[in-house]
Amino acid sequence: MIRLANKNILKIRTYKPGKPIEEVKRELRLKDRVIKMASNENTLSPSRRVLGAIKRKLNDLNRYPDGGCFYLKRAVSTMLRLEPENLIFGNGSDEIIILALKAFTKKGDEVIVARPTFLIYEIASLIQDLKVKVVPLKGFRYDLDKMAEKLSEKTKIVFIANPDNPTGSYVTGKELDCFMKKVGKDTIVFLDEAYYEFAKNMKNYPKSIKYLKAKNVIITRTFSKIYALAGLRVGYGVARKELISAMNKVREPFNVNSLAQAAAVEAVNDNKFVSKTLKLTATGKQYLYKNLESLGYDCVKSATNFILVNLKRNSKLIYRKLLKKGIIVREMSQWGLKGFIRVTIGTMSENKRFIKALKEV
């Protein structure tokens, strides 16, 4: 075998996504409707308005996308009251993680991550041959005090998922203010706000954009969750112009496809769809909390569209039994959370089917 870029690569346990519906149907030969509550997707299909914008672009697919995302940059910068130059778009917001690592880190640099949290921070950092300092969660929440203790001159990036995945918890504005004061000028704080729209009205959820001017902060958000466009791959990073400009240097020229751009431009103005999703999520969350707790399971309080549930027993077995009934949830061993599953809030009928099945298995 040819030599690899670094020895980490062979050891890396690649990210295992939630099982796709078609795969489950194929493997288990299920003919009934399979429901997926595994990947924190929006359970609603995109709105007709957004699908209309996609359809209008179909005849242009022979052309390369706009590498500069002109219209999308304009739409999002207007929404955020920032300049277009404060934005960079990616093939999903996970690409922004890769671009930040690529632009700002080199072998020997350190990054700080929590555990458990979104796995890509650690995997992507190991691929880049960086030293990863890990800080365990405390009571299912980011422990920013301990993370601050790990800061050193070698720390290049600190990854903070806010709200966190898979716990659904969030750090408050006060906690983040306090942490930011301890961060030096050579360190980037990477705030992954993939679930921002679900969390922004939670008590004391931070207004992170205020950090942009004084600090090296990269905030990411995505069209995969609230906007129901996970399949199209589009997310973005917000930062000072100099940071954005460096990430643009290492970006592939046509990283965001044309349909994603067209859909996202329409989606940011589709307030009706956003409200509908938020309402559905809030109602579903209360229903699931109530029913899961009455079954004796502990739920971590969530600022997102999913719930981490402590089944206190063989979650792998329960996961497989649910799968056979056509319900896909996420079993949490990959995150080191034994006995836990993570369930994405669905439509009310999906939530009910899930609770019913859970009672049976």
Add this chain to the structure above:
Amino acid sequence: MIRLANKNILKIRTYKPGKPIEEVKRELRLKDRVIKMASNENTLSPSRRVLGAIKRKLNDLNRYPDGGCFYLKRAVSTMLRLEPENLIFGNGSDEIIILALKAFTKKGDEVIVARPTFLIYEIASLIQDLKVKVVPLKGFRYDLDKMAEKLSEKTKIVFIANPDNPTGSYVTGKELDCFMKKVGKDTIVFLDEAYYEFAKNMKNYPKSIKYLKAKNVIITRTFSKIYALAGLRVGYGVARKELISAMNKVREPFNVNSLAQAAAVEAVNDNKFVSKTLKLTATGKQYLYKNLESLGYDCVKSATNFILVNLKRNSKLIYRKLLKKGIIVREMSQWGLKGFIRVTIGTMSENKRFIKALKEV
């Protein structure tokens, strides 16, 4: 400013794509139809059959794509008579370049590239802080003998665009056989066959798949050209399983969007569309050769859907004048080819409008 991963990054001249039609309309306030002959795109929109496959997937866009590209892998491996494990899909075939660099190279390694050729090989290698050895073309063709002379123990990847962009020339099977014999076991030959389908019936065009077993070869092909799906971003790499497996380790889990996968599965079986494109290209090429030569311009003979034209004078001025007439071609200074433009073969009416405009300016 925060320290960058390496000092190359600031110096890199990022890739400048051909101007998008909408940008030209916006900037020059053109109301007439603008035609783009700048980016070697298929001038035809995707077929109804392919657009149908896309439409059938629209309601699932809230779901993440299949990270394993199951159906697309099956379709392409059947077409190529290879195993699905010999394939890796990317967000355009340029992503495969990035994945190969990421999986197999580290600081201090060398790569060999031609000049002028597709610019991304060199840009992406500089971003990775590699040493780039450059071998000039000879008579607008890859000089494989000279490239072989540059091979050393430090050579990790040799990039060969076949056919080449921007010249449209190709290396023959015999030339490639001879080169392969000189390549050591620690070197990867990266054969970029983005224009494969246009070239495969040219005299002595190599059957590159035969090298897979004995050599470290990565072949890339794309859905952006013959299949008219540049806007959706999907391409693939073909290699031995071990090489594919290493690249999969450094790949983002959802790099190819759902619509790209659905469209590509349909496109590989749409022989009618492929034939139509090939016929249009062949007729257009003869028309352009004839008319450009009768105007006194030299054309490099092309195995692709574009032609490199030596205008022998101020190509920047001619480029701008054509632009004002709503015709976008590629001016070649960025490649160091002064006095040259590259023109993509269009429909016959586009070709005629281009020749007419060229006569006028």
